[in-house]
Amino acid sequence: MYNPKSLKAEDFINHEEILETLEYAEKNKNNVEVIDKILEKAKELKGLSHREASVLLACEIPEKINEVYKLAEQIKKDFYGNRIVIFAPLYLSNYCVNGCVYCPYHHQNKHIARKKLTQEEVKAEVIALQDMGHKRLAIEAGEDPVNNPIEYILECIKTIYSIQHKNGAIRRVNVNIAATTVENYKKLKDAGIGTYILFQETYHKESYEKLHPTGPKHNYAYHTEAMDRAMEGGIDDVGLGVLFGLEMYKYEFAGLLMHAEHLEAVHGVGPHTISVPRVKRADDIDPNAFDNGISDEIFEKIAACIRVAVPYTGMIISTRENQEVREKMLHLGVSQISGASRTSVGGYTEKERPHDTEQFDVSDQRTLDDVVKWLMDFGYIPSFCTACYREGRTGDRFMALCKSKQIQNCCHPNALMTLKEFLEDYASPETKQVGEKLIEKEIENIGKDKVKQIVRERLKKIEQGDRDFRF
Ligand code: SAM
Numbered sequence: 001m002y003n004p005k006s007l008k009a010e011d012f013i014n015h016e017e018i019l020e021t022l023e024y025a026e027k028n029k030n031n032v033e034v035i036d037k038i039l040e041k042a043k044e045l046k047g048l049s050h051r052e053a054s055v056l057l058a059c060e061i062p063e064k065i066n067e068v069y070k071l072a073e074q075i076k077k078d079f080y081g082n083r084i085v086i087f088a089p090l091y092l093s094n095y096c097v098n099g100c101v102y103c104p105y106h107h108q109n110k111h112i113a114r115k116k117l118t119q120e121e122v123k124a125e126v127i128a129l130q131d132m133g134h135k136r137l138a139i140e141a142g143e144d145p146v147n148n149p150i151e152y153i154l155e156c157i158k159t160i161y162s163i164q165h166k167n168g169a170i171r172r173v174n175v176n177i178a179a180t181t182v183e184n185y186k187k188l189k190d191a192g193i194g195t196y197i198l199f200q201e202t203y204h205k206e207s208y209e210k211l212h213p214t215g216p217k218h219n220y221a222y223h224t225e226a227m228d229r230a231m232e233g234g235i236d237d238v239g240l241g242v243l244f245g246l247e248m249y250k251y252e253f254a255g256l257l258m259h260a261e262h263l264e265a266v267h268g269v270g271p272h273t274i275s276v277p278r279v280k281r282a283d284d285i286d287p288n289a290f291d292n293g294i295s296d297e298i299f300e301k302i303a304a305c306i307r308v309a310v311p312y313t314g315m316i317i318s319t320r321e322n323q324e325v326r327e328k329m330l331h332l333g334v335s336q337i338s339g340a341s342r343t344s345v346g347g348y349t350e351k352e353r354p355h356d357t358e359q360f361d362v363s364d365q366r367t368l369d370d371v372v373k374w375l376m377d378f379g380y381i382p383s384f385c386t387a388c389y390r391e392g393r394t395g396d397r398f399m400a401l402c403k404s405k406q407i408q409n410c411c412h413p414n415a416l417m418t419l420k421e422f423l424e425d426y427a428s429p430e431t432k433q434v435g436e437k438l439i440e441k442e443i444e445n446i447g448k449d450k451v452k453q454i455v456r457e458r459l460k461k462i463e464q465g466d467r468d469f470r471f
Pocket of ligand 1 (some may be wrong): 102
């Protein structure tokens with residue numbers, strides 16, 4: 001039976017409840033009265049239930065869809081301002097014992113080159129990432145208890161945090177590894193990770209089992225209940241995601257929001273982020289082999305509906321998507337993007353983009369400098385800020401600040417100061433020029449005069465060589 005407070009996967013992601021939700025959404029998709037009521041509630045910026053949001057996703061009335069899009073953009077501005085947080089993935093190892101049918105790292109793939117970084121190689125990759133200007137990473141690895149045990153992941157995290165090359169530093173390591181035990185989550189917490197990210201892939205149990213025919217990931221309940229174990233282990237920032245294209249998007253959307261509601265109901269804090277990857281071409285993977293691929297238009301609609309349904313949750317879009325799609329998604333509420341990503345193990349130290357160990361084709365292949373300038377051309381502030389978790393603003397503390405819109409008092413100045421660091425250390429002359437102008441303009445948008453003055457002083461100090469200021 002559906003119960004968001006239950007710790008059993010099949011109770012909080014309840015199949016019957018999803019089917020009823022889809023039926024309710026289908027029945028009301030053109031019911032203007034119901035839709036207007038939902039939109040009114042969304043405007044209160046307190047979020048929507050999975051049922052309400054599913055009606056918006058199903059809605060086919062162009063004016064109403066437009067209203068959702070406008071609201072999504074407004075909500076993003078209200079809670080997150082115009083900053084966009086930047087990160088890069090770092091692939092540690094593509095050894096994997098699972099049989100995920102959409103992923104080229106699956107165990108049966110005998111011709112893909114298998115690689116696991118040594119600590120020396122991790123160091124070289126991190127230096128390459130620092131030299132681009134990155135401060136925040138998401139580490140990625142296949143599931144393999146022999147080749148990639150938790151000790152290996154912990155050792156890599158330690159190495160990553162220890163490297164200081166020129167003015168570079170990785171200040172936040174998010175972790176995207178397979179579902180694991182409470183004990184291991186505790187170890188990750190103690191290693192000082194930022195967010196623990198785990199994509200559900202699909203919330204549809206029957207499909208999940210078919211898409212993960214072999215290996216530990218086959219266990220739907222163990223995977224679906226992973227975030228509860230992570231929270232039990234002390235990690236209070238967790239990142240959800242669905243791999244769109246595997247199952248019917250409306251089903252996934254309802255499941256995703258039910259998962260968010262479950263975390264809120266049990267732990268008092270919803271997901272820190274939601275990622276929206278789509279299946280991409282890769283080594284022996286043809287995305288057309290999956291029946292549920294979605295158009296760019298539907299993809300945008302999903303993003304906008306997520307934004308209005310969970311206004312306080314960060315939304316992430318990766319370089320799986322091309323520049324054009326990413327541009328549209330920024331307007332619909334995305335708050336974090338990756339830049340200059342390489343999805344192969346050891347890819348950042350290669351001069352040419354390698355493809356032999358790649359997890360998926362990267363559509364947006366621009367440099368970080370290009371991405372930063374592109375964001376600024378649209379008036380966004382590229383942010384390399386990592387302050388929140390380092391200042392203990394995680395879990396419910398972060399959410400409380402976010403809900404009261406106070407988080408901007410930190411985010412906005414921190415974004416400007418970290419952008420300044422990027423401009424000083426890594427930017428091309430053109431990007432630097434655009435950035436300096438943007439910072440000058442954005443300082444005026446800092447609410448408090450005292451903060452404004454401190455930021456001005458710190459920007460001067462950054463010019464003189466000081467680094468890592470934060471509120
Ligand atoms: N192995 C880890 C796990 O079991 O969750 C996660 C790391 S994996 C490198 C990160 C994510 O990449 C997966 O969760 C999956 O959603 C996504 N992915 C796998 N194959 C993909 C493909 N062909 N196109 C796009 N994304 C893919």
